[in-house]
Amino acid sequence: MPSPSLSSIEAEFAKRCDREHARSCGDTRPQGLLRRLWLWRDERLVRQALKVAGEPGLVLDLACGPGRFWPVLAEHRNRVILASDQSQDMLDHAQTHHVASLLRRIKTFKGSAFSIALSANAVDCIFCLELFRHVPGSDARLALLKEFHRVSRDTVIVSVSSDSQHRPRVEDEFRQCGFKILNQQEFMPGSSLWRVYVLRKRR
DSSP, X not given: OOOHHHHHHHHHHHHHHHHHHHHHHHOOSOOOHHHHHHHHHHHHHHHHHHHHTTOOSEEEXXXXXXXXXXXXXXXXXXXXXXXXXXXXXXXXXXXXXXXXHHHTTEEEEEOBTTBOSSOTTOEEEEEXXXXXXXXXXXXXXXXXXXXXXXXXXXXXXXXXEOOTTHHHHHHHHHHHTTEEEEEEEESSTTOSSEEEEEEEEOO
């Protein structure tokens, strides 16, 4: 089971997601151009990452929240999607955000990203775009990566800060935990926001 410090990281991230999602749900104004461009770019990065990962057939979306990326993950018609979040309330709420035809393709379960309730090599790809980026320290990132290495049989998709001082340390953590970098994309070229990495387990 995750230690209290790791559990507190997930709990704080879940609270942050709840606040951000509540604000989004409460705002009935049409989305502005900047917001639409932001969402379009996020989705494009996800599509490209999945393509680099070989269009995996069985994907686990970790810390999935309200299922923001489920429609993109489901664009591949034969893909099976598992989704896990620490908050059962958020998993229940996600059921209200998507059409029934999409929800039939998503199997959700409550659990910790630090201690995934699946066997070794259970999925083709782990997709953890937002939680990983908000993990504050190396020890916690290493714990996540080791668990990802156990559960994924092939690839992992994560995002990290594009900060030039932060990035080399995280890339070294990828290698330390048995991954090689297949691809990396910045959210916006030249920006200091974040970049998406596609990792593959070394054989």
